[in-house]
Amino acid sequence: MAGSQAISLAALRQKLARVGQTPVGERSLTRQPVGRRVATDWPPIDALLQGGLEAHAVHEWIRAPAHSPHPAAMPPFAILTHLARQALRQASPIAQAVWVGCRPDPAALALGAENLLDRSLFIAISRRDQRLAALDLAIRCDSIEVIIADGQGFQLLDTQRLNLLARAHGVMLLLARPSRDRHELSAAQTRWQVATEPGETDAAIAQPRWRIELLRSRGVISTEERPNWALELDRETGVVGLHTGLGAALRETTPKPAAAAS
Amino acid sequence: MRRVLSVYIPDWALRCAKRRQSRPRPRRECERAPGDESAPTLLLRETPRGVFVADCCAIARRVGVRPDIGVEQARAMLSPADIVELPDDPDDDRRRLNALARWSLRYTPLTQTDPPDGLTLDISGCAHLLGGESGLIADLLRRLRQFGIVARVGVGPTPGAAWALARFTRQRAPRLSEEEFEAALNAMPIAALHIDTDTEAALCEVGLDTIAALRAVPRDSLRQRFGAELLWRIDEVFAVHTPRVAALPAPEAPRVEHIFDGPIRHFEIVTHVTRDLAARLLASLGEQRVGVLDLCCRLTRCDDTPLDIALAFSQPTARFDHVWRLLYTRLERAQLGFGVEAITLDARRTQALRDAQPAFWLDVAGAMRERGQQALGEFVDHCRERFGAANVRRFRAIETHVPEHVFQTITAADAHFNTIGEPQGAEPQAGQARPARRRSARKGKTGALASECRAIPNDRPTAMFDPPEPAQVMSVTPDGPPIWLRWRGVECRVRGASRAARVRFPWWNDALKGGGRDYYRVQDQDGRWLWVFHAHRLNTWFVHGEWA
Numbered sequence: 064m065a066g067s068q069a070i071s072l073a074a075l076r077q078k079l080a081r082v083g084q085t086p087v088g089e090r091s092l093t094r095q096p097v098g099r100r101v102a103t104d105w106p107p108i109d110a111l112l113q114g115g116l117e118a119h120a121v122h123e124w125i126r127a128p129a130h131s132p133h134p135a136a137m138p139p140f141a142i143l144t145h146l147a148r149q150a151l152r153q154a155s156p157i158a159q160a161v162w163v164g165c166r167p168d169p170a171a172l173a174l175g176a177e178n179l180l181d182r183s184l185f186i187a188i189s190r191r192d193q194r195l196a197a198l199d200l201a202i203r204c205d206s207i208e209v210i211i212a213d214g215q216g217f218q219l220l221d222t223q224r225l226n227l228l229a230r231a232h233g234v235m236l237l238l239a240r241p242s243r244d245r246h247e248l249s250a251a252q253t254r255w256q257v258a259t260e261p262g263e264t265d266a267a268i269a270q271p272r273w274r275i276e277l278l279r280s281r282g283v284i285s286t287e288e289r290p291n292w293a294l295e296l297d298r299e300t301g302v303v304g305l306h307t308g309l310g311a312a313l314r315e316t317t318p319k320p321a322a323a324a325s
Numbered sequence: 326m327r328r329v330l331s332v333y334i335p336d337w338a339l340r341c342a343k344r345r346q347s348r349p350r351p352r353r354e355c356e357r358a359p360g361d362e363s364a365p366t367l368l369l370r371e372t373p374r375g376v377f378v379a380d381c382c383a384i385a386r387r388v389g390v391r392p393d394i395g396v397e398q399a400r401a402m403l404s405p406a407d408i409v410e411l412p413d414d415p416d417d418d419r420r421r422l423n424a425l426a427r428w429s430l431r432y433t434p435l436t437q438t439d440p441p442d443g444l445t446l447d448i449s450g451c452a453h454l455l456g457g458e459s460g461l462i463a464d465l466l467r468r469l470r471q472f473g474i475v476a477r478v479g480v481g482p483t484p485g486a487a488w489a490l491a492r493f494t495r496q497r498a499p500r501l502s503e504e505e506f507e508a509a510l511n512a513m514p515i516a517a518l519h520i521d522t523d524t525e526a527a528l529c530e531v532g533l534d535t536i537a538a539l540r541a542v543p544r545d546s547l548r549q550r551f552g553a554e555l556l557w558r559i560d561e562v563f564a565v566h567t568p569r570v571a572a573l574p575a576p577e578a579p580r581v582e583h584i585f586d587g588p589i590r591h592f593e594i595v596t597h598v599t600r601d602l603a604a605r606l607l608a609s610l611g612e613q614r615v616g617v618l619d620l621c622c623r624l625t626r627c628d629d630t631p632l633d634i635a636l637a638f639s640q641p642t643a644r645f646d647h648v649w650r651l652l653y654t655r656l657e658r659a660q661l662g663f664g665v666e667a668i669t670l671d672a673r674r675t676q677a678l679r680d681a682q683p684a685f686w687l688d689v690a691g692a693m694r695e696r697g698q699q700a701l702g703e704f705v706d707h708c709r710e711r712f713g714a715a716n717v718r719r720f721r722a723i724e725t726h727v728p729e730h731v732f733q734t735i736t737a738a739d740a741h742f743n744t745i746g747e748p749q750g751a752e753p754q755a756g757q758a759r760p761a762r763r764r765s766a767r768k769g770k771t772g773a774l775a776s777e778c779r780a781i782p783n784d785r786p787t788a789m790f791d792p793p794e795p796a797q798v799m800s801v802t803p804d805g806p807p808i809w810l811r812w813r814g815v816e817c818r819v820r821g822a823s824r825a826a827r828v829r830f831p832w833w834n835d836a837l838k839g840g841g842r843d844y845y846r847v848q849d850q851d852g853r854w855l856w857v858f859h860a861h862r863l864n865t866w867f868v869h870g871e872w873a
Contacts, residue, residue, distance in 0.1 A: 070784040141787040157697040169720035171787035173330035185718040206697035261852035271872035
């Protein structure tokens with residue numbers, strides 16, 4: 064009896080001591096420590112980026128001009144959804160994702176083993192000033208871990224401010240920008256360019272494929288001038304993985320079952 | 326035919342007094358627990374003339390203690406060492422009776438209190454929901470017993486008849502036929518008419534002790550001698566006329582108000598007063614552990630209609646900082662006109678706050694949950710205020726083969742907005758759509774993926790166009806897949822296309838033009854995957870989405 068009382072008192076003292084170290088009001092209970100990396104689940108990219116994308120920074124994804132039917136076409140949301148899923152997987156169970164843009168589309172979120180719909184909030188706005196205001200509010204919210212936003216029309220000052228806010232409040236911000244914004248200066252931690260890439264012609268086995276190119280990453284030294292990789296969307300699982308070519312070769316060489324006699 | 330149920334709780338005041346006391350105040354040092362039924366209990370009322378007995382328990386009544394006798398006289402009749410004395414509080418008794426009446430709204434919407442110790446319920450058309458009148462009465466008595474309340478009920482065609490049956494019959498819940506009903510009423514004493522004590526005493530003086538004896542007297546004589554109200558009571562008991570049972574008045578919303586001596590045009594003064602009012606209102610709500618969901622700030626202007634500033638919150642909140650930040654932005658845009666004469670703050674809709682201990686007493690996960698939900702709720706409130714509730718959305722997947730209806734949009738104005746994300750696997754309530762289940766692809770006999778033949782989330786593009794965008798298509802056969810298409814002014818050569826997946830829509834859905842559709846997944850020369858369909862009725866092609 065006395066022993067258990069001593070144990071519980073000791074645990075209570077520890078708890079109070081922990082509380083005394085940091086004021087409750089200033090403690091962020093949902094955010095991860097600064098400097099954390101979000102693994103993309105693409106091994107060569109993670110290796111180049113020293114573990115993954117920086118969790119508390121702005122990352123831009125720009126549609127390649129040669130492969131966009133319109134200057135305002137946005138980069139593929141499947142890739143951004145994959146990254147958001149990775150960020151939420153490493154965060155606390157209550158962390159939420161926020162989508163800021165004019166045409167919220169939940170289709171990508173419903174794919175895959177993890178349904179992100181329940182952890183996603185959509186702010187359907189189109190004006191630049193409204194989007195910046197929404198991002199300001201979202202970054203300051205404790206329970207939001209990752210934000211995917213329409214970044215068209217953002218200028219250097221906007222991305223600088225967003226980057227500083229993201230670092231201060233511990234949020235990962237993924238900006239989707241059309242090809243016409245590729246010449247805009249930006250303070251994003253990384254800048255990526257995305258282009259569609261033709262895949263197999265057999266629609267029964269072909270998967271959507273893209274080629275991503277790392278335009279810029281602070282603190283990263285690469286032997287290639289612009290490292291690039293091919294990504295492929297698995298329509299069944301919603302996972303965006305590296306396209307190595309082996310999977311396609313396997314699918315092509317696997318004999319198809321004979322058609323059933325009708 | 327109307328049916329009215331009267332509930333009579335004989336020791337209501339005593340029961341309320343016992344609940345008020347954590348322990349009774351004994352006359353001597355020996356103390357007894359409030360629920361100790363073996364001790365005689367007196368309910369005392371203090372008046373300028375002295376302390377009198379307001380009510381007493383059955384043990385005290387047996388020895389002759391009655392209401393309105395002096396406390397010393399009552400003490401003399403009882404054993405001094407055993408008496409439990411409790412103070413009377415009629416206001417609290419009335420408040421508790423109102424709460425009980427509000428609870429009994431589960432049986433009928435027409436409920437009113439029958440002070441000091443009863444309820445009247447109009448159960449016309451409601452009894453069948455609980456298996457008839459006997460089922461309703463049994464349920465009511467059982468639930469009251471669970472509260473520790475022993476009650477008697479009576480059912481009749483009028484409130485007066487039900488009142489009489491509840492108080493003056495031997496059975497706890499008498500069930501009488503029409504013949505028995507009239508006979509039972511006739512045999513009752515005149516106190517069953519619910520008349521004042523002076524009239525009752527006067528009637529007893531002249532030998533009219535029962536209702537039957539009273540009815541035998543000519544009506545004109547009774548009217549002349551005792552007034553029209555006596556006849557009205559008799560007619561009510563015997564259903565000659567049936568007064569209505571009024572519904573309970575809605576509880577008043579918490580409100581604070583400030584009235585100026587004259588019109589005020591200075592924005593700083595209006596802001597200062599509004600801030601004080603908000604702080605007071607939220608503090609009083611916080612003390613009751615209640616949060617506001619809908620707040621209305623009314624500025625009564627001297628030269629114009631009152632200006633109402635309505636705020637809605639996604640979660641009940643009593644946090645002053647959050648409420649004031651939203652209210653201040655609206656006040657800044659308010660037109661004060663020639664001055665504001667009064668400011669009123671109404672909490673029109675409230676909800677109980679969750680009991681949350683200070684964060685440092687919870688474990689880390691619990692503290693995170695509480696803080697996270699609060700932070701998200703405040704973020705949603707700010708977005709609603711700035712961008713409109715319709716632009717703050719969540720989506721829920723619905724199990725349907727209609728591609729346009731797979732995702733149900735829930736805006737911040739919707740009552741279900743905050744329930745998204747509840748544990749999976751819960752059975753949907755009646756009337757709710759069934760949430761979609763994930764389906765893994767199955768291989769059919771032909772080796773093709775079975776999911777190609779159904780428009781389900783796994784087979785849907787990652788970006789859908791609403792509405793579908795028209796396209797011009799060339800195909801080898803009329804029902805075949807496209808080999809070339811022009812979409813958004815750009816021509817695309819098709820490298821590969823899947824087999825058709827036919828979708829048919831409900832015949833009653835006029836909004837979905839085209840009847841049936843044949844969907845194809847096509848890849849253009851740049852590697853872009855599009856979801857294209859041919860609408861049968863319109864004989865037109867559309868692009869519905871893209872794997873992007």
